[in-house]
Amino acid sequence: MQLYPLCLADFEAKGIQTNSLLKHQPEELIMKSPKRIAITGAAGQIGYALVFRIANGDLLGPDQPIILHLLDLPHASGALRGISMELEDCAFPLLDKVVISDDPHVAFRDVDIAILVGAQPRKKGMERIDLLEANASIFVEQGRALNAVANRSVKVLVVGNPANTNALIAMTAAPDLDRSCFSAMIRLDQNRAQAMLASHLDKPVDSISQLIVWGNHSPTMFADYRFALVYGHSVPFVIQNEQWNREVFIKTVAQRGTAIIEARGQSSAASAANAALDHMRDWVCGSNDRWVSMALPSDGSYDIEEGIFFGVPTICRSGSIERIRDLDINAFARERLQLAQDELRQERDAIRHLLV
Numbered sequence: 001m002q003l004y005p006l007c008l009a010d011f012e013a014k015g016i017q018t019n020s021l022l023k024h025q026p027e028e029l030i031m032k033s034p035k036r037i038a039i040t041g042a043a044g045q046i047g048y049a050l051v052f053r054i055a056n057g058d059l060l061g062p063d064q065p066i067i068l069h070l071l072d073l074p075h076a077s078g079a080l081r082g083i084s085m086e087l088e089d090c091a092f093p094l095l096d097k098v099v100i101s102d103d104p105h106v107a108f109r110d111v112d113i114a115i116l117v118g119a120q121p122r123k124k125g126m127e128r129i130d131l132l133e134a135n136a137s138i139f140v141e142q143g144r145a146l147n148a149v150a151n152r153s154v155k156v157l158v159v160g161n162p163a164n165t166n167a168l169i170a171m172t173a174a175p176d177l178d179r180s181c182f183s184a185m186i187r188l189d190q191n192r193a194q195a196m197l198a199s200h201l202d203k204p205v206d207s208i209s210q211l212i213v214w215g216n217h218s219p220t221m222f223a224d225y226r227f228a229l230v231y232g233h234s235v236p237f238v239i240q241n242e243q244w245n246r247e248v249f250i251k252t253v254a255q256r257g258t259a260i261i262e263a264r265g266q267s268s269a270a271s272a273a274n275a276a277l278d279h280m281r282d283w284v285c286g287s288n289d290r291w292v293s294m295a296l297p298s299d300g301s302y303d304i305e306e307g308i309f310f311g312v313p314t315i316c317r318s319g320s321i322e323r324i325r326d327l328d329i330n331a332f333a334r335e336r337l338q339l340a341q342d343e344l345r346q347e348r349d350a351i352r353h354l355l356v
């Protein structure tokens with residue numbers, strides 16, 4: 001992708017007088033060419049919490065122009081038009097253009113980033129796996145469309161539940177895209193775990209590092225602080241309470257989505273949008289050596305069956321994701337990883353007919 005000159009020195013090297021340029025519109029001189037970002041389900045509650053923040057530069061930074069591609073179902077076309085009008089009325093300097101569509105082949109054309117949110121949310125009394133039947137086919141269609149028209153290095157994040165298995169469906173439907181283009185979201189669980197640990201330790205959230213959430217975005221997820229540090233000290237050593245870990249911490253993190261539905265009557269939206277931004281920002285811009293959990297197609301590490309999307313610890317650098325390997329898996333951790341793997345295999349087997 002061609003970039004416009006990034007600094008005035010580039011102009012001076014070409015013999016162009018920069019004084020006169022500066023007097024006019026210096027900000028135009030430092031603009032990069034726009035990145036195309038697709039958001040599906042943009043008219044829904046997560047979509048509404050996401051698009052304005054992206055247009056404000058919260059995802060790609062203050063010098064990266066953006067073209068937003070908003071996809072939703074035909075019945076939501078009025079709502080999409082309204083969002084597009086509101087985006088215009090925000091006069092975001094970074095927002096170059098908004099494309100709205102109910103056709104994934106239009107919405108995904110040439111996109112650099114795709115955040116797949118559009119899917120039914122669960123209601124009280126449901127588990128995320130209960131959404132599999134309603135939502136799975138969406139990801140066949142969208143995987144195919146990404147395969148046909150997206151940028152070949154597109155970064156895809158699946159948020160719509162059940163996110164891990166929907167990501168598997170989308171990836172399988174996009175055989176011409178590299179597997180490394182696909183991920184599913186477990187970052188909301190990491191953020192929840194980090195906030196809960198910080199509160200328990202009465203320390204700021206950013207004093208905690210190396211926290212992991214393994215497995216599925218479901219009640220089998222395993223929030224693991226065995227390697228976590230608080231201000232550089234070992235969290236398990238500081239807490240010294242394995243019962244709290246097993247009976248309170250892991251369970252509360254795993255049930256937080258349900259607790260929010262019970263309190264709000266609807267599933268989390270702003271915190272989910274925030275986690276999607278965190279996930280994608282780290283992937284694109286790098287995680288500054290911080291460990292971040294992402295659900296990725298398993299490469300067989302930690303003895304997890306290849307292919308299924310499994311939350312693992314990573315570090316992101318310059319647009320690519322490096323898995324953190326060879327961490328010790330003790331008997332309890334193995335039991336938890338096994339539980340998540342069994343559930344993900346079951347989900348995969350239930351939609352095997354869609355893995356085409």
Ligand SMILES: NC(=O)C1=CN([C@@H]2O[C@H](COP(=O)(O)OP(=O)(O)OC[C@H]3O[C@@H](n4cnc5c(N)ncnc54)[C@H](O)[C@@H]3O)[C@@H](O)[C@H]2O)C=CC1
Pocket residue numbers: 040041042043044045046047071072073076117118119120121122131138158159160161162163185186188189217267268269272
């Ligand atoms: N992975 C995670 O951590 C989280 C995932 N979620 C999931 O995100 C999804 C969306 O949640 P909300 O925004 O709250 O739901 P919502 O019902 O408010 O919005 C969903 C939007 O998706 C649209 N949609 C449905 N099918 C579509 C399709 N085939 N193509 C394009 N758009 C489509 C709907 O018209 C609607 O506008 C749900 O599946 C929810 O369970 C929610 C929170 C966290």
Ligand SMILES: O=C([O-])CC(=O)C(=O)O
Pocket residue numbers: 121122128161188256257258260261267268272
């Ligand atoms: O619980 C839900 O259905 C929505 C979700 O995934 C979450 O908040 O973690």
